[in-house]
Amino acid sequence: MKKTLKAVLLCILLSMTAFAQKEEPVDEAVEAVIEKFSGNYVVKQGDTLSVILAQSFNGEEINNIARELKTQEPSYILRTGMLVNIDGETDCYTIQLAVDKDAVISKTEGAVNVAIQTYEAEILPTVVSGTITSSLFEAVATIGEDADLAAQLARMYEWEFDFFRDIRVGDSFSVLLEKKFVNGRYIGYGRILAADFVVQGKHHKAFLYSDGQRSGYYDEKAQALERGFLRVPLSYARITSRFTNNRFHPVLGINRPHYGVDYAAPTGTPVMVTASGTIEARSYTKANGKYVKVRHGNGYVTYYLHLNGFASGQRVGSAVTQGQVIGYVGSTGYSTGPHLDYRIQHNGQWINPLTFIAESPKLTAEHVDGFLEMAASREQTLNQSYQYAGHVKPGLLP
Secondary structure, three states, X not given: OHHXXXXXXXXXXXXXXXXXXXXXXXXXXXXXXXOXXXXXXXXXXXXXXXXXXXXXXXXXXXHHHHHHHHHHOOOOOOOOOOEEEEEOOOOEEEEEEEOOEEXXXXXXXXXXXXXXXXXXXXXXXXXXXXXXXXXXXXXXXXXXXXXXXXXXXXXXXOOOOOOXXXXXXXXXXXXXXXXXXXXXXXXXXXXXXXXXXXXXXEEEEEEEEEOOOOEEEEOOOOEEOOOOOOOOOOOOXXXXXXXXXXEEOOOOOOEEEEOOEEEEOOOOOEEEOOOOEEEEEEEEEOOOEEEEEEEOHHHEEEEEEEEEEEOOOOOOOOEEOOOOEEEEEEOOOOOOOOEEEEEEEEOOEEEOOOOOOOOOOEOOHHHHHHHHHHHHHHHHHHHOOOOOOOOOOOOOOO
């Protein structure tokens, strides 16, 4: 942009010189200097639209351009680090608003044009494979993939095994997933279509399938990986107290039943509802502190006690889906430290969350043949070598 400003100043100087000494020809080298700038420019702190467009548009045109940008893209704001492609010869400026969106500013026969151009993502099915040497996240990073892939795998298999306790060095995985590209640039993952995770010698296969009513992951026998209830309502925590009919209460100082499981976790840790349902209570009592009660189908009710606070946008009667955050770990009520007391009732009877095994959704007979055919095709792809033309690891594209 300094070159642009320099060109403007030189242009003024040369005009004055030409007026005073019309007989003196302008040097060819100087003419090259004052040509309009073309190329990529990265917006710097303090830059304005006026500075960037000055070589091609006057003040009134720039004001109109700014108003039109806001009209077409209300969230538009010129930010430090934005990339602007400038074609000085045609007076065309392309501002990258997002990975899939540009603002194109141009002038044709004196008329100024402003247009917002969006780009569809190209989906590239890709197979990636790795071996555990320390943790899943490290194994994913080693093969040049993002941590989000590890997080997606952990969510897929959370009903099958515990990633913190069950996986061992030498365990391995192969994943068929979608990668998204816009104008040749990697922008993130799409869906995981299939996976095979070998844990202590046992294959855990998963295939994404939709029966028209729900979409989920199923094993090679058409059994859903997902259970009706999550195993735990927290992403990571340690058990400090178990379900028992006789426990010494640390606050009351007496023995009494403890019909839940206590999970110690830092204050503010998100608490997820373990199954879809409806919030029946969202309140406070002296013993429970802040708590949420959720009613599910088939006579099940879950409780989440001693919360620090509730998730915003919810109230009694709100429908919540499995895995949705409903509150945050705290130490309210009869509590000696930050933890979650998680409880389950079935038809009015307390049940042990640690031994409770929920039923999993099943495919109806009419969908099984179609699923098995799809699973066989994707398993064959998983077993092929990594030979996808045009694949580039995230972060390495220009």
